Amino acid sequence: MEFQNLLVEVDDNIAVITVNRPEKLNALNNETIEELDKVFSQLNENEDVYVIILTGSGEKAFVAGADISELNNLDEQKAKMFSEKGQKVFTKIEKMEKPVIAAVNGYALGGGCEIALACNIRLASDNAVFGQPEVNLGIIPGFGGTQRLTRLINSGRAVEYILTGDIINAEEALRIGLVNKVYPQAELINKAKEMAKKICSKGQFAVRMAMKAINIVDEVSAAEGQNYETSVFALCCGTDDFKEGTSAFLEKRKPQFKNK
Numbered sequence: 001m002e003f004q005n006l007l008v009e010v011d012d013n014i015a016v017i018t019v020n021r022p023e024k025l026n027a028l029n030n031e032t033i034e035e036l037d038k039v040f041s042q043l044n045e046n047e048d049v050y051v052i053i054l055t056g057s058g059e060k061a062f063v064a065g066a067d068i069s070e071l072n073n074l075d076e077q078k079a080k081m082f083s084e085k086g087q088k089v090f091t092k093i094e095k096m097e098k099p100v101i102a103a104v105n106g107y108a109l110g111g112g113c114e115i116a117l118a119c120n121i122r123l124a125s126d127n128a129v130f131g132q133p134e135v136n137l138g139i140i141p142g143f144g145g146t147q148r149l150t151r152l153i154n155s156g157r158a159v160e161y162i163l164t165g166d167i168i169n170a171e172e173a174l175r176i177g178l179v180n181k182v183y184p185q186a187e188l189i190n191k192a193k194e195m196a197k198k199i200c201s202k203g204q205f206a207v208r209m210a211m212k213a214i215n216i217v218d219e220v221s222a223a224e225g226q227n228y229e230t231s232v233f234a235l236c237c238g239t240d241d242f243k244e245g246t247s248a249f250l251e252k253r254k255p256q257f258k259n260k
């Protein structure tokens with residue numbers, strides 16, 4: 001997989017995507033957004049990949065936002081297409097059947113915060129900085145930030161951050177539930193891989209079914225969500241992995257899942 005602005009490595013069922021424009025603090029230009037669209041589609045199809053990690057190149061930034069030099073050329077018509085395109089890609093990331101972990105290793109501003117929000121799990125380095133500073137540019141978040149941030153954290157806080165453009169440091173991000181864990185920068189990627197490895201060690205059929213059930217939470221009523229959970233729970237109980245997992249527990253041994 002060759003990309004201009006992304007590095008992609010697949011090893012031991014874990015894919016690591018690195019946004020690689022360090023000279024622009026990994027800002028998302030149009031080309032990078034299109035490459036992200038492509039790589040997530042490819043990784044979704046790749047049966048060898050169980051978990052995906054998204055991070056940024058260098059020690060300073062995860063993604064410092066949409067590329068402001070391109071934003072500067074938008075008019076109303078182009079802006080609509082730009083926002084819809086970004087939203088489509090970020091929703092693809094959010095709704096992957098494989099879990100996506102954001103390893104936020106520095107600035108996650110604007111579109112960078114929004115892409116982290118679209119990931120299923122966020123881990124941060126101690127120098128990570130989150131924020132939706134679009135208001136400073138006379139715009140608002142356009143890649144889902146008004147929706148995802150407001151759903152994820154207390155809505156009063158989301159309003160505050162979106163309207164003031166104030167930044168959120170790693171400690172605060174942890175306190176308000178924006179990230180799951182904070183690590184020293186040098187440890188972040190290995191900690192993300194450790195978590196990914198742990199998920200890889202489980203039966204992947206169950207992992208996928210859990211993701212499918214979680215992914216519809218915003219789209220259906222509570223009752224429909226529970227019905228869906230029942231149907232995929234039942235599917236899991238028809239797998240070899242279920243027999244293996246429960247037998248291994250009863251026989252006091254480690255399960256050997258075959259992912260079917």
Ligand code: COA
Pocket residue numbers: 023024025027064065066067068069107109110111133134137
């Ligand atoms: N779009 C385009 N270029 C960006 C960028 C962005 N979102 N963020 C950083 N860059 C570029 C800078 O223009 C600079 O390029 P140059 O060397 O060619 O001038 C380079 O990345 C380094 O950034 P710089 O501003 O010099 O680093 P800093 O350490 O002084 O500041 C930030 C870091 C993140 C605070 C600052 O770059 C910033 O505010 N970026 C914009 C964040 C933002 O508003 N994002 C939301 C966009 S919707």
